[in-house]
Amino acid sequence: MMKSRLFLVVILAGVAWSQSRISQSSPKRIQTTTRLVAIFSDLNNELFQSIQKHDAAAFDRLVGENFELRTASTPDDPKSRDDWQQLEFRRSLQSFRISHMAVRGLTDDVAVVSFVLEENRGATAPVQKSFAVQAWLHEGNAWTCQEAYVSPIAASAKPGPMRDRRPSGKD
């Protein structure tokens, strides 16, 4: 019994050590983000900061009047801008993180944006990770979000070969 436990300890130690060596020996590329990723990272940071601070003026400036939010759980029951705002402003968003952003500019005035969103709503709720897709429209001199699709990422899913807290150029 003891013998097998000791073997188990040795094997686990070896596996842990070898895994740490593997992770250290496979660096990834470091990216220069596109101009559009830089723009929409800033815009989404502003948007989620407006939610965090319950700043209705900033929220209204960034979200179009005809905005709809669709989620995987209720795909045929979209939330309007007002409904989404009320929901978000009722609850607390302690912190958020946007990563893995990609932006396709379909025209000079239309962009499709996708990213991973991590939302921390406090100690009582687990950090929620979602994959979000947005459609943005450039009107006048400003971009407004017209449409968003959000789907939770299962805890077991790993979105791409990114490393936390290492240079990625994407964040």
Add this chain to the structure above:
Amino acid sequence: MKCLENFGGRMRKLLFVVLVVLVGFSLLEAQTTRNARHVVPTGKGWGMEVPRDIAPPIVITGNGIDYHGGPVIKGTMNTYFIWYGNWTNGPHASDSQTTVNLLNSLFGSSGLNGSNYYRINTTYGDNSGNVSGNIVLAGSTTDNYSQGTRLTDARVQSVVSSAITSGRLPKDTNALYFVLTSSDVRETSGFCTQYCGWHTRATISGSDIKFSFVGNSDRCSAACEAQTVSPNGDSGADGMASVMAHEAEETNTDPDLNAWYDTAGAENADKCAWKWGPTTGTVGSGGYNQTLAGHNWLIQMNWENSRGGGCDKVLGGTFYTQ
């Protein structure tokens, strides 16, 4: 009794094996630990890691970017260009010798090399010295679509590997190899939607080789160019110039991806991406912020690791946020 003695003998053997293995792991861990870092306060709210065994007189901290113990490239950093695809008469006007000449001049001896702009990088170092601020184009070659028009990251590495192993370019560990693709070439891992270029490292022919991908920005001008009316009348070259400067600065200060980056994982040039500072003329109408090698350029600022840290156009210059 004999059974118990045998069991005791086996146990002693087993314990001996376990002891040897644990001592082995311990030694390996000790090695790791010796190379690991202390965390010291920077006065900015986050910890700073410095080597445990060597006092770090050169490594400057507390400027919004952190040192993680890896080497920087010292002395003159060589660059090598691999012109991949059609750089004679490709689908965009910028797939041309004009672009080749412009970017050759930017990386020539009177371009970025030793300029007040590139010397911003001299504020970075490791425990044996600082970045010199010198960078030159040491050689170039062409590649006629050896990996096709759809490149993966692995194929980009193959392009570099082939150039070195075939002898078309020397094997140089103090260098950055650029794979520069014409506008008809896709990089399938996110060129134009996520990035305009990237840098990394790999072991090639047994050596630590640093390389970078930068595609012709005319493939996606909205994503990878600040302006289509550009200072040199060649939007592709002008767009690539800023991205290439970005990759060079980062490779110089974080060649193995373990030296200089901040708490969010951004390297020096990442912290100033798409920020120009004041320009002569308007961005969008041929504005520029640097004059190098007899040409005007719009090149992003770089993060200076001194005076509290900030983006500037020249070493010791004013910090700008946009």
